Amino acid sequence: MTTAEHSPTAAGSGASATESFRAGRRDHVAADVPPERVSAVVGAVLAGVHDAIREHEVSYAEFQAAKQWLIDVGEGGEWPLFLDVFVEHVVEDVAARSQQGTKGSILGPYYLPDQRKLPAVADLPARPDEQGTPLVFTGQVRDTSGNPIAGAELDLWHADSEGYYSGFAPGIPEGNLRGVIVADNQGRFQIHTIKPSPYQIPTDGPTGKLITAAGWHPWRPAHLHLLVRAPGHRTITTQLYFEGGEWLDSDVAEATKPELVLDLRPHGDGALRADYDFVLEPA
Numbered sequence: 001m002t003t004a005e006h007s008p009t010a011a012g013s014g015a016s017a018t019e020s021f022r023a024g025r026r027d028h029v030a031a032d033v034p035p036e037r038v039s040a041v042v043g044a045v046l047a048g049v050h051d052a053i054r055e056h057e058v059s060y061a062e063f064q065a066a067k068q069w070l071i072d073v074g075e076g077g078e079w080p081l082f083l084d085v086f087v088e089h090v091v092e093d094v095a096a097r098s099q100q101g102t103k104g105s106i107l108g109p110y111y112l113p114d115q116r117k118l119p120a121v122a123d124l125p126a127r128p129d130e131q132g133t134p135l136v137f138t139g140q141v142r143d144t145s146g147n148p149i150a151g152a153e154l155d156l157w158h159a160d161s162e163g164y165y166s167g168f169a170p171g172i173p174e175g176n177l178r179g180v181i182v183a184d185n186q187g188r189f190q191i192h193t194i195k196p197s198p199y200q201i202p203t204d205g206p207t208g209k210l211i212t213a214a215g216w217h218p219w220r221p222a223h224l225h226l227l228v229r230a231p232g233h234r235t236i237t238t239q240l241y242f243e244g245g246e247w248l249d250s251d252v253a254e255a256t257k258p259e260l261v262l263d264l265r266p267h268g269d270g271a272l273r274a275d276y277d278f279v280l281e282p283a
């Protein structure tokens with residue numbers, strides 16, 4: 001179990017997420033937003049800031065401290081971490097208004113594309129001495145009419161038993177606890193991995209310092225990240241949590257949903273088993 005004495009460093013997670021975001025081949029420039037919309041949205045954001053300043057009588061010293069903190073977040077490379085923890089859940093809520101099928105959740109800062117393809121029954125890549133409770137994760141991918149989707153892909157990534165992600169925390173082999181599982185001709189899969197630990201936002205970076213300054217806690221409950229996709233279907237970005245898990249009711253990223261909590265059953269030899277079926281809507 002991850003414990004509170006753990007002190008992940010900013011270098012060990014949030015900072016490398018900026019590099020990864022920049023390297024993504026996604027189109028990060030929304031070139032075709034009309035000025036009316038820019039004005040409406042940015043105007044509303046600024047009005048919210050102005051209201052907070054008036055309501056709380058923010059001082060010059062506080063304004064300058066805020067400016068310094070914003071500079072530090074950028075220099076520390078923590079904008080993806082900060083925004084995905086404190087803002088993305090609302091963007092996801094809005095996107096979810098038009099989504100059928102399995103509930104979505106936030107992507108977060110630690111996705112990496114192009115991971116190893118794995119067959120429907122597979123071990124997720126792990127170190128020979130990977131710590132943590134063995135977990136067998138099984139299920140089926142279906143469409144909204146209940147038909148199995150043969151060959152659906154589950155792009156899965158999760159933290160290790162210390163709450164660290166490969167590709168971001170130092171010292172973990174590339175691709176560890178990441179993979180793209182291709183479901184069988186019945187849309188079924190069976191993945192062998194370990195149960196991740198809760199994730200703690202690094203306490204030594206600007207995001208962590210803000211959390212400490214506000215008296216909040218820096219934890220996310222243990223979770224699996226998934227993109228579930230199939231040709232002709234809308235890709236689902238989601239996370240799955242574990243029943244009874246610590247921080248489930250107080251996720252700092254506010255990204256849990258009751259429909260996304262896995263039941264765990266004993267699977268022999270101390271291992272755990274969880275079943276989850278995914279439903280994809282047409283694209």
Ligand code: MBD
Pocket residue numbers: 081084085106107108109110199220253255
């Ligand atoms: C995570 O592991 C995560 O999933 C999110 C959303 C933010 C920070 C760390």
Ligand code: FE
Pocket residue numbers: 108110199223225
């Ligand atoms: Fe995560």
